[in-house]
Amino acid sequence: MKKAFLIVVALLLVALPLFAAGGEGEHAEKIYFGFMPAWLLKSLNLVVFLGLLIWVLKGPIAAAFKSRGEQIRAELAEARERNAKADRLAADIQARLDQIQGDVAAIAERAKADGEKQKLEIIEAARLEAEKILAQARGEVDSRIKQARKELTDYAGQLAADKAHEILASSMTESDRKKVFADSVKAIEETKA
Numbered sequence: 001m002k003k004a005f006l007i008v009v010a011l012l013l014v015a016l017p018l019f020a021a022g023g024e025g026e027h028a029e030k031i032y033f034g035f036m037p038a039w040l041l042k043s044l045n046l047v048v049f050l051g052l053l054i055w056v057l058k059g060p061i062a063a064a065f066k067s068r069g070e071q072i073r074a075e076l077a078e079a080r081e082r083n084a085k086a087d088r089l090a091a092d093i094q095a096r097l098d099q100i101q102g103d104v105a106a107i108a109e110r111a112k113a114d115g116e117k118q119k120l121e122i123i124e125a126a127r128l129e130a131e132k133i134l135a136q137a138r139g140e141v142d143s144r145i146k147q148a149r150k151e152l153t154d155y156a157g158q159l160a161a162d163k164a165h166e167i168l169a170s171s172m173t174e175s176d177r178k179k180v181f182a183d184s185v186k187a188i189e190e191t192k193a
Helices: 002-021 038-171 174-192
Strands: none
Touching: none
8 A cells, every 4th residue: 555655656746847847828827825836736735635535445445355355265265165076076976987887897797707607507408408318319219129129039930930830730740740739738737747
């Protein structure tokens, strides 16, 4: 505030000779109170007016500047607080995103592992089913082979019996038949005994 007052006084001192030189041409300069020229009285009047103006407005202007300074400081503190809050929020969001990305990667890895496990289980189940079907087919083939052998054996036996009967019927006499009959009865009796 003192600097402003000194600047005003310095400007007045520089302007006084210019003010005094300006004039009314041929008119003589007025003198007040018998010794004070008009330009000096006007300069003194201006200094007193400016001094009173500064003295009157000094309090309200200082209060306004102080109030505005406090308001700016409060807004600055609020802005810093909001900035810090935004930084914390951004850090929280980034942490959540990192966690979500980790969870997604873990889920993908787990799904891949589960897929591989299911693939192996399906392959093993298919192998067991194939072995079961193959065993059933082998059992059926063996059963059919046994049945075919039995049928062939029965048929061969029947053919041999028919052929033997034919041969015996053509070459056997009545006495040979009686002897075979007697031998058969004897064999049966021996079996009973």
